[in-house]
Amino acid sequence: MQIEEKFEPTIVAFCCNWCSYAGADLSGTNRLQYPANVKIIRVPCSCRVNPMFILRAFQRGADGVILCGCHPGDCHYTTGNYYARRRMTLLFSMLDFLGIERERTRLEWVSAAEGAKFAATMNDFVETVTRLGKNRRLEDLRCNK
Amino acid sequence: MQRIGVFVCWCGSNIAATVDVKAVAEALGKEPGVVFFEDYQYMCSEEGQNKIKNAIKDYALTGAVICSCSPRMHENTFRKAAAAAGINSFMVEIANIREQCSWIHKDKVSATEKAIVLGRAAIAKLHLNAPLTAGESPVVKRALVIGGGIAGIQTALDIADAGFEVDIVEKKPTIGGKMSQIDKTFPTLDCAACILTPKMVDVAQSEKIRIFAYSEVEAVKGFVGNFNVSIRKKARYVDEVKCTGCGLCTEKCPQKKVPNDFNLGLDQKRAIYIPFAQAVPKIATIDADYCTMLKTGKCGVCSKVCTAGAIDYKQKDTVLEEQYGAIVVATGFNPIELTKYDEFAYSQSPDVITSLEFERITNAAGPTGGTLLRPSDGTHPHKIVFVQCVGSREDGNGCGKTYCSKICCMYTAKHAMLTREKYPDTEVYVFYIDVRTPGKNFDEFYRRAVEEYGVHYIKGMVGKVSPENGKLMVRASDLIEGKQLLIDADLVVLAAAIEPDKSARPLATMLTASMDTNDFFTEAHPKLRPVESPTAGIFLSGCCQGPKDIPETVAQASACAAKVIGLLNKDKLTCNACVAHPDEMLCNGCSTCEKVCPYGAITYESKEFRMPDRTTRIRRVASVNPAVCQGCGACTVACPSGAMDLHGFSNRQIMAEVDAICK
């Protein structure tokens, strides 16, 4: 009997230091489970996340990228997440335009108190990306020959 | 090439139960650049730290990766340990394998795998770390207090008492604030003026304190330790130095029909006025909107009667530039406008008043000399209805506030009690949603009002107040008795919600201090740093941060002063080391980064450069003030040429982490 290997997506989560990273810590402190596919990269603020990082993740084989920051109005640096929101809205829309499934990118606001939301968000995101399967990454046709 | 040591912590069984720590250490030991690896039960313990220090020395490590709990927990501990062993404290990276790994996963295999990946990411980042040194900036040893109410007064007095210079900027002609308008204070019932005015005098007499009354902050530049503030001194048309405050002009001025804002418009003042007898500074001020001389050029009575020759109709606003190390916001509160609460007939009848107006009517220095008289006909009211929570604790869809204004329950109890004491023939009703009396001697006070003074406390809201034949018909429901009430009151007093002063919002923008949706200033931490703003060097005193009564305000004001003193006591401030820095050779000079910087840390300068082609060029390049930069990184992404990068979180470092995770 052949056992079909379950697809395990690679998920990169960028978390701002002040809210979402602390929220992720809180979900740990509260022992709230989410899949080990999620690997978190700590950034000072959601506005530190350069679209280059997200493209790089996709380039290197990530199947989903999620960016978490403080809720609008709660940014530790007052305005960072507003800029991040515009940048990500445009970038995600562009990736969608290029045919990369929109469900592979996500922007979520998670406060330091929202450990449960963090875990729930990650569970949902991993499930969504797993359903989508491996990212096709807009590969060059010529490389497939 | 770095020489990296990897230290895997068991955290007792917190990590070791779900993550195979030995396997992690061994796997990471094979990574390029790793020359030493070790696992230990408690890396944060004295013994654990010693292991790190020894390894750094013994193996000439240039950096350390600690796989342990969240960096929010022990990053500083490990950085200090590394520094103690002689390497730069920023050559330490933490892989969070507890909160973000062992505690959230049950399967040991996948948790171990993930821990290895997280460790690899930390190693990849560390390879690109560079030693960082935090800069230093000097501190101007002087504080600015914005707002001269009891909060500002107390903060200023405490700072001055510690030996530092303080300036108070107050937009009204006198300091004193709301407390100067209040009659008695709860729960002790001592007279507000008796306890406030001595403090005002202390401020006036302090050699360390300057008062800029009738002045407003116009612009704020700079940063913690080095603020440059423009203060606009509005024209009083009276020479502050010459005026003796004798008050003769305020008696002789022929323009008598000026609404008296100190008495909330309940009576009238002259066009030249001193708000109240104990005003500080006691200097007359001309109200330019009403002064006949300033409007038509014909009058000049005050100038004729002033023996000091202090009147100066040609006086202009002046703008002062001052330097401060710290800024205290003490802008206080106001009752909300009641125009939208027409069910209470506030705009229809002069006998429907706010609680603050009630204070003025019962105040001996107020418009009625302290006798409780109806504003409409000057008669004694025999039936008074107090309505609580007017505009407070609303559902958010209405015109009111969602929060509890906190002070209304107590001052209403005070008003009810004092009325019953002075005028026992008066019936007093209080309509409430809940009576909230947490505070020392507060509940006892409220119970006295009910039990000893016979105030009728009725749980329920007033639905409508309608003026009929000189009476105010109050329709209300009694929720406990379950019946509708109709009361023919003589006076209705509304406990209006309090809100931050309107000047707070533009001030917050100037200070780049954050506010909540209700325009209260946000504290740096709601529990642990309650008197500091998230913006370094900005401190919060009194009701600008949230509704407070007088004792709380004074306590917070003193706490705020302590924080300011702590800052001013330092000769130099250590800056954030993880700041943005431009590569000048890559900078286009396009000003994009400057526009997104929330702190104004980026400026542009023209500099001469020797170019790679051996020509000399003057180029416009960005420059970051490391004392101002907080390291958010907004500029790094805004920069199209990639010239701007962030120490500690560089483009290459983050991409190295991405690569390690996606491998």
Place this chain on the structure above:
Amino acid sequence: MQQVIRDKALSLLEAGKVDRVLAWKEGEFFYDQTPHVFKTAEEINRSLVYNGFSAANLSKYLVKETLKDGMIAVFLKPCDTYSFSQLLKEHRIPREKVWAVGIPCDGKLDIDRIRKAGLRGITSIREDGDRLSVSTIYGEKTVAKSDALAERCENCKSRKHIVYDELIGSEGEALDSGRFDAVEALEKMSPEERFAFWQKELSRCIRCNACRNACPACTCEKCVFDNPASGIESKAPASSFEEQNFHIIRAFHVVGRCTDCGECSRVCPQSIPLHLINRKFIKDINEFYGTYQAGENPDERAPLTNFDKDDMEPADAFRKGE
């Protein structure tokens, strides 16, 4: 018009008003002109051209040219003035060193489109009102000019000059063009169709960097793709994803700065419709944050250096498209 422009160039040089003139020079083929800095009257009389193939947006060359001493004159078509204005806003060009002459434009020609219409062996093309007389080795042919226009000119966004020192001809107006129609058509496709479309288009990319080198917004001192410290340096594709990465990042770097001049698509030797990527960003900005035309208003804050507290979330943006 060519003579008017030559005369203007000559008079500016002769009067000593400028030291150099930036204009179009005839190239190896009649349809292949190059931007050129003219220094003498003789040079101008010999090789300065202006016709339906004078397509290059000259504003970008001012960045380097104004580093030199002296004044330079430049001829700018309406859409070039947007780029010029945007570069001024970004402090890339010292305004005082440039004498900008606005010139009219009624659309540039696309030689590939004419060829695709079946005309072979073209030796010259003469513009005759709304008709083109095409000389080929097989004889004289005529085509309607509207059938030979470049895509960007067919969907011309404006005939207005945003900034100039003097104007030849009369001033036009911003137009209501259908330039977003192609983007919209792509948006209406399924993700699979879009993916296939772009995979096909972008797979043709040879990373010649022509788009970047012609783009007036790509004037960085050093491009991130040439910079080893940027972490994304790549002179040639290193992975199958590289070209896509390059085009997305390049487009993102010019968001809110791209004036939609269409140079990227014009110069692409592989005829990849690169302008669609930039236009998608412009269309999104217009729809999400209000209409914004880069280069139009020097005092306006660019969309990515601005925000509104009630801006939409990325998820809302997707919902809006449905």
